[in-house]
Amino acid sequence: MPEGHSVHRIARQFEAHFVGHRVTASSPQGRFAAGAAELDGLTVTDAQAVGKQLFLEFAADESAPRKWLRVHLGIYGAWDFAGDVSMDASAAAARGRIGQTGMKGVDAATQGAGTRGENEDSLASIGAPRRTRLRMAETEKETDLTEFPPPPVGQVRVRLLTDTAVADLRGPTACEVLLPEEVAFAIAKLGPDPLVDGGQASEDRFTETVRAKRTPIGLLLMDQSVVAGIGNVYRAELLFRARLNPHTPGNTLPDDVARALWRDWTHLLNIGVQTGQMLTMDDLDPEAYARALAHRDDRHWVYHRAGLPCRVCGTHIALEIAAARKLYWCPSCQA
DNA sequence: TAATTATGACGAC
DNA sequence: TCGTCCTAATTAC
Numbered sequence: 001m002p003e004g005h006s007v008h009r010i011a012r013q014f015e016a017h018f019v020g021h022r023v024t025a026s027s028p029q030g031r032f033a034a035g036a037a038e039l040d041g042l043t044v045t046d047a048q049a050v051g052k053q054l055f056l057e058f059a060a061d062e063s064a065p066r067k068w069l070r071v072h073l074g075i076y077g078a079w080d081f082a083g084d085v086s087m088d089a090s091a092a093a094a095r096g097r098i099g100q101t102g103m104k105g106v107d108a109a110t111q112g113a114g115t116r117g118e119n120e121d122s123l124a125s126i127g128a129p130r131r132t133r134l135r136m137a138e139t140e141k142e143t144d145l146t147e148f149p150p151p152p153v154g155q156v157r158v159r160l161l162t163d164t165a166v167a168d169l170r171g172p173t174a175c176e177v178l179l180p181e182e183v184a185f186a187i188a189k190l191g192p193d194p195l196v197d198g199g200q201a202s203e204d205r206f207t208e209t210v211r212a213k214r215t216p217i218g219l220l221l222m223d224q225s226v227v228a229g230i231g232n233v234y235r236a237e238l239l240f241r242a243r244l245n246p247h248t249p250g251n252t253l254p255d256d257v258a259r260a261l262w263r264d265w266t267h268l269l270n271i272g273v274q275t276g277q278m279l280t281m282d283d284l285d286p287e288a289y290a291r292a293l294a295h296r297d298d299r300h301w302v303y304h305r306a307g308l309p310c311r312v313c314g315t316h317i318a319l320e321i322a323a324a325r326k327l328y329w330c331p332s333c334q335a
Numbered sequence: 336t337a338a339t340t341a342t343g344a345c346g347a348c
Numbered sequence: 349t350c351g352t353c354c355t356a357a358t359t360a361c
Contacts, residue, residue: 075344337360
């Protein structure tokens with residue numbers, strides 16, 4: 001369910017509140033009892049996000065061999081953090097950064113949505129109690145915490161507990177303990193992630209891969225070996241922003257069009273990591289953007305808008321099933 | 336109360 | 349292309 005931006009935010013949580021801490025690992029649900037036993041009592045030594053996958057490194061001490069936990073949330077997995085895990089500081093810092101980089105509209109728009117009390121992000125939570133529960137899935141929500149550690153709710157596959165913070169994992173499509181070389185292999189199968197390596201080499205690699213295949217660009221953007229981290233929402237929105245027909249074969253894309261797609265993904269991913277939301281209409285003027293964000297289903301150009309009029313030309317947004325996923329696009333703007 | 340839905344990915348035909 | 353796995357929230361009845 002979460003696309004790349006959420007996984008990077010989750011990794012940031014682990015960096016801030018778990019790395020350097022010894023953890024008690026358990027599987028309240030029982031389905032990961034053996035894996036949890038392997039990690040129990042170890043110290044978290046690193047947290048990395050690559051595309052939609054999270055990698056946590058553990059070790060008994062400085063010189064001990066490393067063990068890794070690989071987690072993929074799949075379509076509805078989620079991490080719940082509780083304890084001293086407030087995102088206030090980073091959220092506030094992110095807002096400052098957005099203002100500085102001049103992404104028009106984002107700041108005012110997210111605050112506008114917050115005052116209406118309809119947003120699910122954590123940006124409006126300044127001053128919240130120190131101990132909070134933070135849900136990090138497709139949406140993020142903070143609530144007060146009355147006891148620590150809180151009792152596990154629902155199907156918790158893994159619980160990682162430090163003295164002051166707890167992380168609960170539920171519904172992952174992948175959750176396994178790996179050796180370092182197995183982690184390297186898993187990462188090697190993934191395409192470039194702008195937040196892992198945002199250099200020219202990544203842009204070149206993406207561009208060359210896309211332009212070598214006859215596969216439609218709408219499928220290539222979802223292929224994690226072509227580019228890691230894009231999911232169904234960002235796919236539809238990136239294609240609309242580029243005014244690109246999803247069926248366009250990769251090998252017919254001009255070099256500059258492919259590069260522009262990579263750069264726009266980098267741009268949207270950065271906004272997503274900073275705000276915790278898939279904000280894709282940042283090129284609207286601030287007032288129009290704030291209005292759009294105020295309504296839950298009004299955040300995107302085309303995603304989840306089948307049959308509704310295109311925001312630009314009024315044509316009904318099309319919906320088709322491509323590789324078992326819903327693909328939304330404007331047949332007129334993306335002709 | 337049941338059915339539907341979801342921002343994924345894999346393996347079997 | 350289809351079925352399968354994983355879970356919870358929302359919507360329909």
